[in-house]
Amino acid sequence: MKKIKQWAAMGLATAMAVSLSACGGGKSTSETAASTAAETTSAAASEATTEATTSGEPVELKFSWWGGDSRHAATEEAIKAFEAKYPNIKVTPEYGAWTGWEEKQSLNILGGNAADVMQINWNWIESYSQGGTAFANLEDYSDVLDLKQFTPESLDLCKVDNKLMAVPISLTGRVFYWNKTAFEEVGCDIPTDLDSLYAAGAAFKAKDPDMYPLALGEYDRMILMVYYLESKYGKNWVEGGEVNYTEDEVKDGMDFITELETKHVIPTLATIQGDMADSLDKNAKWIDGKYAGIFEWDSSASKFMAALEGSVNKPGQKFVVGEFVKMGDNNGGFTKISMAYAVAGNSKHPKEAAMLINFLLNDEEGVKIVSTERGIPCSTEGLKILEANKLGDPLTIEANTKVMNYSKFNLDSKFEHNDLKANPDGVYYKVFGKLSTGEIDSKQAASELIKGITETLES
Amino acid sequence: MKSKGIRKVLADNAGFFFILPWLIGFILFKVYPFASSLYYSFTNYDLFNGISKTGMMNYNKIFTDSDIKKAFFVTFKYAIFDVPLKLMFALFIAYILNFKLKGVNFFRTAYYVPSILGGSIAIAILWRAVFNTDGLINAVLGVFGVEKINWMASGGGALTVIVLLRVWQFGSAMVIFLAALKGVSEDLYEAASIDGAGKWTQFFKITVPLITPVIFYNLITQLCQAFQEFNGPFLVTKGGPNGATTLISILIYNNAFLRHKMGMASAQAWILFLIVMTFTVVAFVSQKKWVYYSDEDGR
Numbered sequence: 001m002k003k004i005k006q007w008a009a010m011g012l013a014t015a016m017a018v019s020l021s022a023c024g025g026g027k028s029t030s031e032t033a034a035s036t037a038a039e040t041t042s043a044a045a046s047e048a049t050t051e052a053t054t055s056g057e058p059v060e061l062k063f064s065w066w067g068g069d070s071r072h073a074a075t076e077e078a079i080k081a082f083e084a085k086y087p088n089i090k091v092t093p094e095y096g097a098w099t100g101w102e103e104k105q106s107l108n109i110l111g112g113n114a115a116d117v118m119q120i121n122w123n124w125i126e127s128y129s130q131g132g133t134a135f136a137n138l139e140d141y142s143d144v145l146d147l148k149q150f151t152p153e154s155l156d157l158c159k160v161d162n163k164l165m166a167v168p169i170s171l172t173g174r175v176f177y178w179n180k181t182a183f184e185e186v187g188c189d190i191p192t193d194l195d196s197l198y199a200a201g202a203a204f205k206a207k208d209p210d211m212y213p214l215a216l217g218e219y220d221r222m223i224l225m226v227y228y229l230e231s232k233y234g235k236n237w238v239e240g241g242e243v244n245y246t247e248d249e250v251k252d253g254m255d256f257i258t259e260l261e262t263k264h265v266i267p268t269l270a271t272i273q274g275d276m277a278d279s280l281d282k283n284a285k286w287i288d289g290k291y292a293g294i295f296e297w298d299s300s301a302s303k304f305m306a307a308l309e310g311s312v313n314k315p316g317q318k319f320v321v322g323e324f325v326k327m328g329d330n331n332g333g334f335t336k337i338s339m340a341y342a343v344a345g346n347s348k349h350p351k352e353a354a355m356l357i358n359f360l361l362n363d364e365e366g367v368k369i370v371s372t373e374r375g376i377p378c379s380t381e382g383l384k385i386l387e388a389n390k391l392g393d394p395l396t397i398e399a400n401t402k403v404m405n406y407s408k409f410n411l412d413s414k415f416e417h418n419d420l421k422a423n424p425d426g427v428y429y430k431v432f433g434k435l436s437t438g439e440i441d442s443k444q445a446a447s448e449l450i451k452g453i454t455e456t457l458e459s
Numbered sequence: 460m461k462s463k464g465i466r467k468v469l470a471d472n473a474g475f476f477f478i479l480p481w482l483i484g485f486i487l488f489k490v491y492p493f494a495s496s497l498y499y500s501f502t503n504y505d506l507f508n509g510i511s512k513t514g515m516m517n518y519n520k521i522f523t524d525s526d527i528k529k530a531f532f533v534t535f536k537y538a539i540f541d542v543p544l545k546l547m548f549a550l551f552i553a554y555i556l557n558f559k560l561k562g563v564n565f566f567r568t569a570y571y572v573p574s575i576l577g578g579s580i581a582i583a584i585l586w587r588a589v590f591n592t593d594g595l596i597n598a599v600l601g602v603f604g605v606e607k608i609n610w611m612a613s614g615g616g617a618l619t620v621i622v623l624l625r626v627w628q629f630g631s632a633m634v635i636f637l638a639a640l641k642g643v644s645e646d647l648y649e650a651a652s653i654d655g656a657g658k659w660t661q662f663f664k665i666t667v668p669l670i671t672p673v674i675f676y677n678l679i680t681q682l683c684q685a686f687q688e689f690n691g692p693f694l695v696t697k698g699g700p701n702g703a704t705t706l707i708s709i710l711i712y713n714n715a716f717l718r719h720k721m722g723m724a725s726a727q728a729w730i731l732f733l734i735v736m737t738f739t740v741v742a743f744v745s746q747k748k749w750v751y752y753s754d755e756d757g758r
Binding site: 102103106107110127128130269270271273274275276277284418419422423424425430433434436437439 | 506507526530587590591592593594609610611612613617695696697698699700701702705709710713716717718719
């Protein structure tokens, strides 16, 4: 009897172990719209007419995106304007921060619960289009979505099985940004080539060992290493589905990253992790000028600037866009589609969804409201409207102009694959983490990186 | 005649019908996922691409990939430090709170509060504020002239940070210990003190043996929870530095929900389950030697 009791208890304990959930209940990040419509929008509403492009029947659309507060506010305002223009269409927004967004949206796409209009990352086209069925073919709606405003090359990058899965919103690339005040305080010039970058490392160390001219996380290191290799060797990172660099060349890149650490240009990863900040823009050392530079997407820099300008301990710091640091005979770096709009393959109202996209990208009213919240528009018409009205964040415009004129290398669509860039078990995180702690040397790091990328490219 | 038969069947199986709703839920939401995950663990099941291969490839990878093996080892290390520390701390505080002290109810509540907070974002922010290089701990150490510690500079330091987070949330184990301590008869302590036993002797010779069933219960539940820990490393250290706090639950999460590789995630979950199961079995088998059930022939 006692044995039976014990085994029964053990069975219950097992069931309990199975039942215990490791994760706490998640909270939905989606929120329903809070009204912040502009006065101009409500004025337009009174004059609104239902255009011939819709049947006039009531239509409900869901529109999902991620971003920061300013993007949320601008997009909600644009939705109000769209609803005013097309009173029969009601748009329900669903938005949140990036953290956890991809996990949620990918499962929504898979489960057929995706929003009608989605802001997507470029690599989602390859990862989640399910052979061209998960998203609607937007060429079918070219009567309401003006595709002539986009270059054929940019549209080709959004095609799967010859179907247009999305339209690009903006192009982006990595640019150097500096805290000019910190450089002035240290008394050294803003770097323009490798020598001045190393000189800055020495100068910052002499001023304060906790100060660094540049701060890079694992993924930033990968992008900077590719920039270095492209500058030096003049080749695309991946060509024909294979890593286009030899192990010795990649080892050279790894040595470069290690040298940045040893010459006090960048802090070790342990130092950055010791700051225990959620991200670099939220790191107190960035905010207070101890880390004085970043290598960041031009479309993401505004949050770094806002953090710096909001510093309580060190007010009045100046955030500037730098020149590209020359690292070889070639202009390194790549540009990519930063994000795109797609319509769910099972949307009941794909035409109206395409109209919303057109409104946001090509319509004067929509473009003016959204401005450069998602970067500098790819749409020719959108860009013309911004330029004619002198709209948009000057910093974003300056940085985007620089990167578009400078960086000409191609980016492989799997560069941002989750097998590579996921934290903490993506290949980039593992390789650069081990390299920084000295667990592996540059040769092993090069070999491990190439092996990991090759596996991903072949998968 | 027929309706009489139905009534008899209903009456004879009333108990079964009462538990039927639970049973359906159990089969649908526990047994089925449990069995299907076992099947998926032998496939390359990808949510977006389905199954194209079956075999032992996931298990082969788990046993050969050094990073996955490291994650299991880190999980093991985490549980080994976390469980005894938490149990000892919970028992120690419960023992103190069992004395007739002034304001004891306030302290009982105060010590329980961290358990309610759980592994939330707010706690992650608090923990980062306490343990970052310019944080509270280093500020206090600085007063005594101790140099700043970068807790994330070494794997041991980072693991300590997340172990302490869970040890700090000892409230639920403490409450259970407190209830057990209240069940120990005062007569035994009285008799022991007449025989000249001090407080330590009383604690180790009377209190601990009598509450071993509760220690055993807490051991099993804490063990299960420790091996499945996710929130602490995910929110506070993000698995860093260099994988030092990458517990297996983080790999399972990333494989399942970020990469949608349910085959690999299932295989890792099954290995984790077998490890927890092994520890549970060992605990149950070993209880003959150290758990005292007073209602069963002195055992």
